[in-house]
Amino acid sequence: MxxxxxxxxxxxxxxxxxxxxxxxxxxxxxxxxxxxxxxxxxxxxxxxxxxxxxxxxxxxxxxxxxKGVVMTRQNIFKRDRSTCQYCGAKDHLTLDHVIPKSKGGKSNWDNLVTACQRCNAQKGDLSPEESGMSLKQSPFKPTxxxxxxxxxxxxxxxxxxxxxxx
Known part of the structure; x- marks a missing residue:
C-alpha cells in the first residue's frame, strides 16, 4: 500500500x-x-x-x-529530479547558490539548485558565468x-x- x-x-x-x-x-x-x-x-x-x-x-x-510549495532541501532535489544542474551527476548531491551568498545571493527558489559536491567546489564563490559553468535548467519556483x-x-x-x- x-x-x-x-x-x-x-x-x-x-x-x-x-x-x-x-x-x-x-x-x-x-x-x-x-x-x-x-x-x-x-x-x-x-x-x-x-x-x-x-x-x-x-x-x-x-x-x-x-497554497504554495514550501522551499525545503528535499523539494529542491525533487524539482531538479535529484540531478546535478551543472554536470548531470546523481551522487553526492548538495545545494548550490547560483549567485553566491557573499555576492548578495538569497536562499530562495530562484537562486538554489541541486549540485554534486565536485561541481559545487569547482564553482566555489563565483557565479556560473565567472566559473565557466552553465546550468542545465534555470531555477524556478514550482506551483x-x-x-x-x-x-x-x-x-x-x-x-x-x-x-x-x-
Missing part, C-alpha cells in the same frame, strides 16, 4: 496527497467521498472488500491560506499543482483531470 491518493477539496481543486490508509479512513468515517478507485485493486478485511482509493473529495471545504503533477513521484493518470494538462 505504498501508492498515494489525490485529495480534492469540496470544490474539486487539488488539496493534498495522502496515503491509501489515510484516504480509506477519511472515506470510511464519511469525511470524504470516493471519486476514482483502482480497477484491479481492492482493500480486504476478514469479511468485507472495499474499493482502493485513487482520488477522494472532502465533504467540507477546507480553507488553505497559503502547487505543478509540484504534485510533475515532482511528487507518485502521479497517477487518473489525477490529470484535476491537476491540469502538462
Amino acid at each position: 505504498s501508492s498515494k491518493v489525490l485529495v480534492l477539496n469540496q470544490d474539486y481543486s487539488a488539496f493534498n496527497i495522502c496515503s491509501v490508509p489515510k484516504a480509506f479512513l477519511l472515506v470510511y468515517l464519511n469525511k470524504a467521498e470516493l471519486v476514482t478507485q483502482a480497477e484491479d485493486q481492492f482493500l480486504r478485511s476478514i469479511s468485507q472488500c472495499y474499493f482502493y482509493p485513487v482520488v477522494i473529495r472532502l465533504h467540507k471545504y477546507v480553507h488553505r491560506p497559503y 502547487f499543482l505543478m509540484f504534485i503533477r510533475d515532482f511528487s513521484g507518485s502521479s497517477n493518470e487518473n489525477w490529470l483531470p484535476y491537476l491540469g494538462a502538462r
